[in-house]
Amino acid sequence: MGEMCKELLKSKGYTSEVVSSGKEAIEKVFMDGVYSIVLTDLVMPDIDGIEVLKKIKQQNPQIDVVVMTSYGTVTNAVEAMKLGASDYITKPFKRDELVVVIEKILQMQRLEGEVDRLRSELGEKYTFGNIIGESAKIKKVFEIISNVSNTEANILIQGETGTGKELAARAIHYNSARKNYPFVKVDCAALTETLLESELFGHEKGAFTGAIKDRIGRFRTADHGTIFLDEIGNISLAVQAKLLRVLQDSEFEAVGGDKPIKVDVRIIAATNADLEGNVEKGLFRRDLFYRLNVIRIFLPPLRERADDIPLLASHFLSIHNEKNRKTVEGISREAINKLMSYTWQGNIRELENVIERAVILCKGKVIEPADIPLYQEKTGFPQGLSGKPxxxxxxxxxxxxxxxxxxxxxxxxxxxxxxxxxxxxxxxxxxxxxxxxxxx
Structure with a gap:
């Protein structure tokens, strides 16, 4: 049986080894540790397949184990699945059946490897090190984020448009215990009240005109992870009430539904509005504000951390050189001075756009002041008919x-x-x- 399986797998391009006992299989896995899949019979003279499965999974949980069983011992195969076997195959089996089982598992391993790679890339992209700057204000932000990331506290991030609120939220998530679960962003300013309620909490078929089928909302998508509510100051009082219930009881009902749905989600909210002022005007619930405002992080505008502009500009230069297949070597001192004297109403986002444009249009090896026209100049980015930006x-x-x-x-x-x-x-x-x- 073993040699037949080996020849079959060899014909499909796979390398395998055959051993004569369960004990030998365990020793080989322990010593070599290079195997992707172990195919074992359930019934063997020295150590049975269940014991082989247990020992291998204890030593290396990443190895997939497939058990072979006869018709009379299918219940044992089911037991093996409960103990961690990836699949089982019933003897006698056709040659193609074994190949299908093996290839299915290998494909799953490749997918899991790709997921791990992407997750690692995300973790690297949103490390604290990617919050660029050495000014006292940004160091304070970095300190707060480092302290709160691995807690379960809800967080409110305040700052002007373009200051990096989403980057901060992602850094918190990807450095928390929830990092292997979803990070889900919702732009609260982009949706009407009805659409936002459906987007957040989902809806049942027929809940409103156009609801032709059930839909799960973003809270369920983010279960065990983090939901980032951007521009939360724009949500209506009705949606605020449902959001408050999630914060208090970790449950909600879908639009048109009456069954409570439980979720385990961390909430990070962001706004460029004066929420406290909105509370006083009756536009934002006071109880919701206090629930969200467990930890508040203020992101300073770029004009208040101008000393960080050279570092940020260099960072964006590297990114957009690679993105646009350019080889611009640096930014001149005069160009840096020009960047540092600008007011940056669009903050970091505007700076990145300016650097990307300069990288694309720069004709020399170094970006010069002429390569970075700014909005307040009469000769700069395209302006309206009145001469205004x-x-x-x-x-x-x-x-x-x-x-x-x-x-x-x-x-x-x-x-x-x-x-x-x-x-x-x-x-x-x-x-x-x-x-x-x-x-x-």
């Missing part, structure tokens, strides 16, 4: 649309939010952003 024009248009809507609704904020298809919290954030007088 595109973002400023977009802000002006958004401001005027909000003012017009408020006038049409008689300054009724709730009606205005519905017309604009945004939450009330999001509307108030925009009123603050554009300095629109709320007495309109």
């Amino acid at each position: 595109l973002q400023e024009l977009m802000d002006q248009v958004e401001r005027q649309i909000i003012i017009n809507t408020l006038e049409l609704t008689g300054t009724d904020k709730e009606k205005a939010a519905k017309v604009l298809q945004i939450s009330r919290a999001s509307l108030y954030n925009k009123l603050n952003k554009h300095k629109i007088n709320e007495s309109l």
Whole structure:
């Protein structure tokens, strides 16, 4: 039997060894440790297959064990599966049956290896070392993140757009005990109230128009892992109530459902809004704020940590050289000075975009000031017809649309939010952003 299996596997390109007893198999695995799969009979004269399975799994849990059994001992094979066998095959078997079992296990090993590789890459990508900077402010952030990562505390990250809130959240997750489970991001500002509720908690078929089948939400996807709620200041009071229940009881109901669903999820929330101000205005639940605000991390804007710009610029230069197959060697002192004197309203994200553009368009070996036109310059990135930057024009248009809507609704904020298809919290954030007088 052993020699037949060996010849069959050899014909398929696999190398195998045959031993005459269970004891010899255990010794060989212990001494060599180079085997991917062990194929063992259940019934042997010295040590039976169950004992071989136990010993091998104790020594190396990564080795897959397949047991061979006759029709009369299938119950023993089932017992072997409970003890960790990967599969079993019933004698007599066809040649192709054995090949299918072996190849299925090898394919699973390759997939598991790929998952481990990707997980390792993610862990490396989001190590604390990738939070770049040596300024006192960023060192303080690094210290807090290091201290809280391996706890179960909920975390609130505050900072302007582009300061690296998601990077910080991922660093916390991938350095925690939950790192082998999902990290799930939800952009709360990008969805309407109904869609956000469905996205977070899932829905049952027929729960609303368009719900043609059941759907699990992001909380269930993130079970045992971390859910990152970006721009949490934009969620409605109704969704806040369901979120509070998850924080308090670790359970919720899907939209249209009535059965509690239990989850084990760590919540990291982020915002660029003044949540405390929203609490006072009645736009954000006070109890939810306190639940989220167990640990608060403030990410400083780039203009307050200008000393970190040379390090960040060098980091992005390396990344975008590789990404764009370029060989730019460095950034001149004059160009660095120019970067350090800019206000960086878009923070780290804007800096990275500027460096990527410079890498792509740079004609020399070193990036010079002329390679990094900035928004406040008259000769720079494409501008609107009025000579103003595109973002400023977009802000002006958004401001005027909000003012017009408020006038049409008689300054009724709730009606205005519905017309604009945004939450009330999001509307108030925009009123603050554009300095629109709320007495309109």
